[in-house]
Amino acid sequence: MSKLLAAKGLSLQGRFAVRMVDTWTPMFDCSDAEKNRRDTEAAEPEIDTVIGQIKAKAVGEFNRHKGFSLISSMVQKEYEGKRATKYFSVQESCVGCGLCAKQCPMEAITMQNGKPTWTKEKCALCLGCLHRCPKFAIQYAGKTEGRGQFVNPNTTL
Ligand code: SF4
Ligand code: SF4
Incomplete structure (x- = not known):
């Protein structure tokens, strides 16, 4: 800064x-x-x-x-x-709610055939999509599955 x-x-x-x-x-x-x-x-x-x-x-x-x-x-x-979005994957548990696409601050996700698809090569890697998914269906580079989700309860997004 x-x-x-x-x-x-x-x-x-x-x-x-x-x-x-x-x-x-x-x-x-x-x-x-x-x-x-x-x-x-x-x-x-x-x-x-x-x-x-x-x-x-x-x-x-x-x-x-x-x-x-x-x-x-x-x-x-x-x-x-x-930051390359190719590292994201979506698991079978995805219910196609579209929340990840709706809340992505970089508009890097679009819903295609009921599943999220990353349409930009790079994103901010904020992991908001991963942490807000109600099914914890988004993972990153095979490293995140056992490491939980967290959204600060004071946020209103
Ligand atoms: S938020 Fe989760 S369940 Fe909803 S569309 Fe995205 S990956 Fe699927
Ligand atoms: S990590 Fe953040 S910027 Fe990247 S796709 Fe998910 S919500 Fe969008």
Whole structure:
């Protein structure tokens, strides 16, 4: 973000981070519902702190999770290579509800013959389709089936 802003002659005044459930299940496991609940609850006071700092127009480095930022920048190159939609698969349990196609922020999925089909070569790899599927029928690169689904209960999408 800092680099993108700098290219426009702008600078980031404050940097904040909140630790939440990591739903990137090609790498992380979010199959423990109780742990997800605890982590989501623990994020609330952190969010309140960040809201207070933003309202107060705080300037500076307030990221208390620098380790995650470091990992994030390290895996950036790998992420670019993994964004190919050819890695998605749909299991027999799909009931053709179309929710995945409807909610994809990149309009990368269309329903064809009652099944989701990825019509763009690359997507954001947000995994929203995988986590919101009511049948957990979408998998990615054969790595996600045992790692659960999670949608933050505070979201309304
Ligand atoms: S959300 Fe799941 S069940 Fe519904 S169409 Fe997509 S893959 Fe099939
Ligand atoms: S991972 Fe996200 S961007 Fe990619 S197809 Fe699924 S919902 Fe769309």
